[in-house]
Amino acid sequence: MNAVIVGIDIGGTNTKYGIVSDSGEVLYQNKIPTQEHSDFNDFVIRLTDAIKNGLEQLPGDNQILAVGIGAPNGNVYRGTIEHAPNLPWKGIVPLVDRVKEILKVPVMVTNDANAAAMGEMIYGGAKDMNDFIVITLGTGLGSGIVCNGDLVYGYDGFAAELGHVTINPNGRHCGCGRKGCLETYVSATGIKRTVYKLLADFMEDSELRGISFDDLSTKMITESAHRGDIVAKAAYEYTGKILGSKLADTVAHTNPEAIFLFGGLSLAGDLIFEPTIRHMEANLMPIYKGKVKILPSQLQNQSAPILGASSLVSKYLTKKPSIKA
Amino acid sequence: MNAVIVGIDIGGTNTKYGIVSDSGEVLYQNKIPTQEHSDFNDFVIRLTDAIKNGLEQLPGDNQILAVGIGAPNGNVYRGTIEHAPNLPWKGIVPLVDRVKEILKVPVMVTNDANAAAMGEMIYGGAKDMNDFIVITLGTGLGSGIVCNGDLVYGYDGFAAELGHVTINPNGRHCGCGRKGCLETYVSATGIKRTVYKLLADFMEDSELRGISFDDLSTKMITESAHRGDIVAKAAYEYTGKILGSKLADTVAHTNPEAIFLFGGLSLAGDLIFEPTIRHMEANLMPIYKGKVKILPSQLQNQSAPILGASSLVSKYLTKKPSIKA
Numbered sequence: 322m323n324a325v326i327v328g329i330d331i332g333g334t335n336t337k338y339g340i341v342s343d344s345g346e347v348l349y350q351n352k353i354p355t356q357e358h359s360d361f362n363d364f365v366i367r368l369t370d371a372i373k374n375g376l377e378q379l380p381g382d383n384q385i386l387a388v389g390i391g392a393p394n395g396n397v398y399r400g401t402i403e404h405a406p407n408l409p410w411k412g413i414v415p416l417v418d419r420v421k422e423i424l425k426v427p428v429m430v431t432n433d434a435n436a437a438a439m440g441e442m443i444y445g446g447a448k449d450m451n452d453f454i455v456i457t458l459g460t461g462l463g464s465g466i467v468c469n470g471d472l473v474y475g476y477d478g479f480a481a482e483l484g485h486v487t488i489n490p491n492g493r494h495c496g497c498g499r500k501g502c503l504e505t506y507v508s509a510t511g512i513k514r515t516v517y518k519l520l521a522d523f524m525e526d527s528e529l530r531g532i533s534f535d536d537l538s539t540k541m542i543t544e545s546a547h548r549g550d551i552v553a554k555a556a557y558e559y560t561g562k563i564l565g566s567k568l569a570d571t572v573a574h575t576n577p578e579a580i581f582l583f584g585g586l587s588l589a590g591d592l593i594f595e596p597t598i599r600h601m602e603a604n605l606m607p608i609y610k611g612k613v614k615i616l617p618s619q620l621q622n623q624s625a626p627i628l629g630a631s632s633l634v635s636k637y638l639t640k641k642p643s644i645k646a
Numbered sequence: 647m648n649a650v651i652v653g654i655d656i657g658g659t660n661t662k663y664g665i666v667s668d669s670g671e672v673l674y675q676n677k678i679p680t681q682e683h684s685d686f687n688d689f690v691i692r693l694t695d696a697i698k699n700g701l702e703q704l705p706g707d708n709q710i711l712a713v714g715i716g717a718p719n720g721n722v723y724r725g726t727i728e729h730a731p732n733l734p735w736k737g738i739v740p741l742v743d744r745v746k747e748i749l750k751v752p753v754m755v756t757n758d759a760n761a762a763a764m765g766e767m768i769y770g771g772a773k774d775m776n777d778f779i780v781i782t783l784g785t786g787l788g789s790g791i792v793c794n795g796d797l798v799y800g801y802d803g804f805a806a807e808l809g810h811v812t813i814n815p816n817g818r819h820c821g822c823g824r825k826g827c828l829e830t831y832v833s834a835t836g837i838k839r840t841v842y843k844l845l846a847d848f849m850e851d852s853e854l855r856g857i858s859f860d861d862l863s864t865k866m867i868t869e870s871a872h873r874g875d876i877v878a879k880a881a882y883e884y885t886g887k888i889l890g891s892k893l894a895d896t897v898a899h900t901n902p903e904a905i906f907l908f909g910g911l912s913l914a915g916d917l918i919f920e921p922t923i924r925h926m927e928a929n930l931m932p933i934y935k936g937k938v939k940i941l942p943s944q945l946q947n948q949s950a951p952i953l954g955a956s957s958l959v960s961k962y963l964t965k966k967p968s969i970k971a
Contacts, residue, residue, distance in 0.1 A: 394933075404933070452801040466899065468798045468805075475793070475901020476777040477937055485931045486895040497931045570811040574791065574899045576800020606810045606822045608719075608729070612802055 324386045325379075327372055327424075328631030330433060331355060331392035333407035333460070336368060339627035340375055340383070345444050345635075347624045348383075349375045361410040362419065369423040388420060388428040389634030391436025391626060393463075396478040400430055406496050407460070429634050433457065433626065434481065435472050437583055437618070438465025439636060440629025446581060446619035453579045454571065455618065456483065456564075458586035461496070462504035462511070468575055483571060484508070488563055507564045509539045509585045515556045516542060527552035543589045557589065561596025568597070569604035572613050583618035583625070590617075649711045650704075652697055652749075653956030655758060656680060656717035658732035658785070661693060664952035665700055665708070670769050670960075672949045674700045686735040690744040697749070712752040713745060714959030716761030716951060718788075721803040725755055731821050732785070754959050758782065758951065759806065760797050762908055762943070763790025764961060765954030771906060771944035778904045779896065780943065781808065781889075783911035786821070787829035787836075793900055808896060809833070813888055832889045834864045834910045840881045841867060852877035868914045882914065886921025893922070894929035897938050908943035908950075915942075 325348065330337045332355060339350035353371050358364035376383055394405040400417025402408065417428045438455040441447040447455075451470040457463040462484035466473040473480045484504035485497055492501025493514060505511055516529055516537065528550050532541065545553035568580060586593055598615050605613070620628060650673065655662045657680060664675035678696050683689035701708055719730040725742025727733065742753045763780040766772040772780075776795040782788040787809035791798040798805045809829035810822055817826025818839060830836055841854055841862065853875050857866065870878035893905060911918055923940050930938070945953060 450801075452805075468793050468800070469796050471794050473793045473900055476775075476903035477901055477934075479933050480777075480793075480899065480901035482898045482901075482931060482933075486898050487891070487929060490891070490929070499929075499931060502931075566812070566815070570895065571899065573807045573811050574805065574896065575798055576802055576805035576807075578801035604812060604815070604824075606807060606824060606827075608804050608807075609802070 323381055323383045325376075325383050326386055326631045326634055327388040328627035328629070329368070329388065329390040330436070330626030330630055331390065331395075331402070331408070332433070332626075333393070336364075337627055338368065338372055338375070339624065339631070340372075340379065341628065341631040345628060345632070347627060348379055350624065350627055351375060356409055359409045361414045364410075365416075365419040365423065369420060372424070385424060385426050387426050387634040387638060388424060389436070389630040389632065390416065390420070390428065390430040391433035391630040391633065392416065392430055393433055394479075395430040395432045395435075397429065397431040397435075397474050398478040400428070402430070427634070427638075431472070431474070431478075431633055432463065432465075432481075433629075434463030435465040435474070436626065436629035436633050437463070437620070438467055438472060438629075439632040440620050440625055441581055441583075441618060442467060443632035443635060444620060444628050446616055447579065450578050452575065453577045453581065454481075454575070455581045455583055457583045458508055459584045460509055462508045466575060466577075473575075483567075486567055486570070488567065503563070503567055507560055507586070512539060512542055512556055512560050512586060513537050515559050516552060519552050519555055519559070523552070525551050529553060539585050539589070543592060546589070546592050554592075557592040558596050560586070561593055562600045564593075565597040565600025565602075566604045568601045568615070569609075572601070572605060572609050576609065577613060579614040579616050581616050581618045583621065587617055588621065648706055648708045650701075650708050651711055651956045651959055652713040653952035653954070654693070654713065654715040655761070655951030655955055656715065656720075656727070656733070657758070657951075658718070661689075662952055663693065663697055663700070664949065664956070665697075665704065666953065666956040670953060670957070672952060673704055675949065675952055676700060681734055684734045686739045687744065689735075690741070690748065694745060694748040710749060710751050712959040712963060713749060713754070714761070714955040714957070715741065715745070715753065715755040716758035716955040716958070717741065717755055718758055719804075720755040720757045720760075722754065722756040722760075722799050723803040725753070727755070752959070752963075756797070756799070756803075756958055757788065757790075757806075758954075759788030760790040760799070761951065761954035761958050762788070762945070763792055763797060763954075764957040765945050765950055766906055766908075766943060767792060768957035768960060769945060769953050771941055772904065775903050777900065778902045778906065779806075779900070780906045780908055782908045783833055784909045785834055787833045791900055791902075798900075808892075811892060811895070813892065828888070828892055832885055832911070837864060837867055837881055837885050837911060838862050840884050841877060844877050844880055844884070848877070850876050854878060864910050864914070868917060871914070871917050879917075882917040883921045885911070886918055887925045889918075890922040890925025890927075891929045893926045893940070894934075897926070897930060897934050901934065902938060904939040904941050906941050906943045908946065912942055913946065
């Protein structure tokens with residue numbers, strides 16, 4: 322009998338799931354479409370059926386020890402997903418209870434960026450770190466904060482929403498209902514908005530002038546910048562300036578050893594890292610200068626979200642956090 | 647034989663010390679002048695002599711179990727005070743080693759605001775809380791952050807410098823060498839600067855027009871505001887607006903149950919609490935609204951710094967944190 326852990330990453334488009342061995346090897350992985358299931362119970366049945374099916378594909382006799390789930394607005398204390406703007410289920414859905422009813426093993430959920438931070442700590446670049454932060458740069462900006470070797474969940478389970486610190490209270494409209502949040506500048510969507518702002522403000526030629534907002538992608542901006550396009554390069558400088566200056570504030574909160582950048586934008590390499598580091602250093606108070614590393618995540622691959630979600634529960638099994646409910 | 651703990655609070659003017667019982671009762675307290683001792687070793691000898699003398703004044707046979715010290719720029723990992731602008735000793739001084747050599751018991755130091763947070767957790771308003779923040783409003787703005795029931799020291803021991811998050815990169819000059827730090831607006835000195843800015847910008851009559859910058863105190867501003875002085879009231883509104891809007895960013899980091907305000911400015915009651923709460927709520931993202939309490943510290947008295955420093959070491963004796971060095 323082999324004990325395995327299931328890691329699940331619920332995203333707006335797809336839900337990825339994997340079966341992970343004790344040593345962190347992904348033995349099986351697959352995905353189901355999230356958006357197709359407007360009924361939450363249908364979704365859970367489809368997902369758990371898919372997991373059971375995956376388990377049967379594996380050689381030997383395997384038993385699920387626990388399930389870890391990363392999901393937007395996942396609440397670790399209540400086992401719920403709460404008001405996630407990009408998922409089909411409105412309000413609060415009792416994810417942990419439903420999955421537990423069917424699979425009859427311990428189940429944990431937290432937000433996807435917290436899962437990424439756990440993955441970085443157990444399998445990635447933060448293996449020997451007790452104090453670090455992971456910033457996930459996707460459609461929005463998520464984050465997971467680790468202090469004293471533990472994820473910071475906060476009193477209500479919603480810590481580390483760094484995508485929603487304020488850059489400018491009269492700035493860009495945000496999906497959260499406010500204005501000027503960091504993620505409206507620093508994310509795949511944010512850098513597109515920045516390209517369009519620059520095209521509006523300046524008169525320079527740019528190959529991006531021929532592309533509609535809907536068609537524009539981070540990858541296209543990156544490739545343009547590599548070809549020397551002045552607007553694409555300026556968009557990365559602007560993005561790094563905003564990210565770096567706000568990370569200086571974040572360092573003044575938790576004084577991390579390192580901040581890892583994960584996903585989409587972070588794959589642009591120096592284009593994003595160089596201005597981010599430069600502007601963070603320029604804004605750090607003297608006691609922090611030159612001491613905080615900005616690093617690429619070492620889990621930049623397809624299995625990362627699954628490893629992250631499974632490591633959430635691995636850590637729980639070895640060291641129980643103070644879960645309230 | 648009674649086991650006692652010594653709590654020490656090193657400030658720019660005075661160093662307060664107290665002998666504290668197991669149950670948190672301050673059995674003896676006194677102070678020595680900090681500024682008189684430009685030589686660090688002289689200071690330590692004077693301080694330890696004073697502590698031994700205090701111990702002899704107590705009835706019965708008392709033995710020191712441990713010493714906890716709160717000091718500006720105190721570093722818990724290295725046992726040092728590092729580059730504290732308001733203390734007479736420049737550079738890095740080996741406080742823990744020197745005190746330990748003389749008293750031959752375990753000694754810990756951390757910054758004064760961390761000590762205040764420990765005091766709040768063990769003796770004050772945060773007794774049942776695992777996730778909270780203490781903001782100390784004195785000459786500057788200090789802070790201590792508690793997550794998952796533990797103080798956040800950070801990788802390098804300098805976490806929670808919320809006085810140095812940036813309000814405006816082109817703003818007021820700060821003692822740390824940068825511009826626009828929170829404490830240049832929100833502190834005893836900050837509100838004086840705000841009064842002077844308002845007197846410069848506007849033409850309204852104010853009883854504060856007759857007082858020099860050097861003579862102006864927080865207490866005078868508070869009393870003027872209570873008498874209805876329009877500039878004094880506007881200065882509190884301005885201070886609360888800046889503090890509240892930045893606390894919204896802080897909530898997005900660690901999602902605390904409560905934020906306690908301690909010291910000087912916090913004694914102004916509604917004058918500071920009402921605008922701080924209003925502007926924090928206005929800037930919180932929806933998932934946090936109405937959930938984070940802003941409260942006065944319950945340790946607003948002379949013994950608070952001593953209790954805070956002693957509780958630092960009490961907690962250490964019952965639950966050892968991961969001290970690196």
